[in-house]
Amino acid sequence: MTLVFSATLDARGVALDLEVARGETVAVLGPNGAGKSTLLGMIAGLVQPDAGHADLDGAVLFDLAGGRGRWTPPHARGVSTLTQDADLFPHLSVLENVAFGARSKGLGRRRAQEIARHWLDEVEATELAQRRPSELSGGQAQRVAIARALAADPHLLLLDEPLSALDVAVAPTIRRTLLRVLRERTAIIVTHDVLDALTLADRVIVLSEGRIVEEGPTRATFARPRTGFTAGLAGLNLLTGIRTAEGMITDAGIVIRSTLPTDAAVHDRVVATVRPGDVAVASAATTTPGVDRILATVLDLEPRGDLIRVRSDTISADLAPAEVADGDLEPGMRVGYVLRPETVTITRA
Numbered sequence: 480m481t482l483v484f485s486a487t488l489d490a491r492g493v494a495l496d497l498e499v500a501r502g503e504t505v506a507v508l509g510p511n512g513a514g515k516s517t518l519l520g521m522i523a524g525l526v527q528p529d530a531g532h533a534d535l536d537g538a539v540l541f542d543l544a545g546g547r548g549r550w551t552p553p554h555a556r557g558v559s560t561l562t563q564d565a566d567l568f569p570h571l572s573v574l575e576n577v578a579f580g581a582r583s584k585g586l587g588r589r590r591a592q593e594i595a596r597h598w599l600d601e602v603e604a605t606e607l608a609q610r611r612p613s614e615l616s617g618g619q620a621q622r623v624a625i626a627r628a629l630a631a632d633p634h635l636l637l638l639d640e641p642l643s644a645l646d647v648a649v650a651p652t653i654r655r656t657l658l659r660v661l662r663e664r665t666a667i668i669v670t671h672d673v674l675d676a677l678t679l680a681d682r683v684i685v686l687s688e689g690r691i692v693e694e695g696p697t698r699a700t701f702a703r704p705r706t707g708f709t710a711g712l713a714g715l716n717l718l719t720g721i722r723t724a725e726g727m728i729t730d731a732g733i734v735i736r737s738t739l740p741t742d743a744a745v746h747d748r749v750v751a752t753v754r755p756g757d758v759a760v761a762s763a764a765t766t767t768p769g770v771d772r773i774l775a776t777v778l779d780l781e782p783r784g785d786l787i788r789v790r791s792d793t794i795s796a797d798l799a800p801a802e803v804a805d806g807d808l809e810p811g812m813r814v815g816y817v818l819r820p821e822t823v824t825i826t827r828a
């Protein structure tokens with residue numbers, strides 16, 4: 480393992496244990512206040528845990544167990560951080576900004592500038608070398624910030640929402656650059672964007688209230704989420720309940736059938752996922768509650784490309800606009816959401 484981390488910080492309700500392998504990129508996801516920034520802060524050395532220990536490539540970042548008090552300061556950790564703001568030094572040229580990372584490792588000016596040129600080249604920003612930060616667009620500045628972070632030759636790269644301040648037109652090109660530079664590099668990326676996780680991360684860790692609630696390989700985790708938060712990110716409905724011979728019975732007592740393969744045994748606690756596009760909506764008057772039918776109140780109608788998402792607090796359906804018009808669907812209305820057994824995936828919780 481490159482990073483071995485275990486720490487608690489009671490004032491923030493955080494207790495986390497995680498490991499990151501060499502060359503692995505891990506995405507950290509979770510709702511607001513889940514502890515994502517606190518985790519990065521503790522790794523970078525900007526936030527001090529109450530207890531715990533962490534090693535990076537065999538060097539101690541901190542060791543606060545049993546009254547010991549080893550603490551490596553941020554600049555000596557071999558950790559570089561990239562945030563949503565490029566935070567370049569305004570009085571230095573782009574080249575000097577990138578060379579700063581290498582200089583701060585004690586390299587001479589000439590060697591540092593050579594390294595800076597190499598990394599500017601890697602992020603396709605060679606032609607910006609002599610500009611001042613005030614002469615850069617947001618996307619250009621972020622390219623330079625990536626080069627600066629890498630020029631320090633970090634053991635671990637931390638990325639804190641690196642694309643969230645960028646124009647939607649620019650984010651994809653910077654995402655491609657990140658994809659290239661993160662290959663073979665050990666990194667942790669905090670993001671709210673499922674696309675960042677899917678394109679950049681080998682593995683995802685989902686935090687809630689300061690704890691890890693879900694983790695696994697990125698694609699598998701989004702394909703079979705186990706928490707409502709992850710299902711929401713993946714655009715899937717999620718129902719929890721108990722496995723039965725034919726499917727499951729939800730916590731609200733509704734019988735849902737499934738004909739798809741499952742890893743769960745009868746009586747196991749399970750989650751069922753179903754795509755909103757596979758859910759139909761019927762009038763509540765014609766929906767007798769029971770098998771494969773969930774009665775709920777429409778909360779809102781949300782345009783999604785060519786379809787309209789009909790949301791309730793338990794389940795959503797994506798319908799064609801004509802279906803919404805035909806059913807006179809509107810917020811506040813009671814409707815029946817209808818599931819088909821061949822579209823319901825059931826997994827052990």
Ligand SMILES: Nc1ncnc2c1ncn2[C@@H]1O[C@H](COP(=O)(O)OP(=O)(O)OP(=O)(O)O)[C@@H](O)[C@H]1O
Pocket residue numbers: 490491492509510511512513514515516517518
């Ligand atoms: N400087 C601080 N001092 C005290 N408590 C803090 C501080 N920063 C965050 N917290 C608390 O610590 C907990 C974790 O917050 P943190 O900022 O790490 O969450 P996050 O997952 O990064 O959230 P977001 O997605 O909103 O950035 C929250 O309860 C938060 O209120």
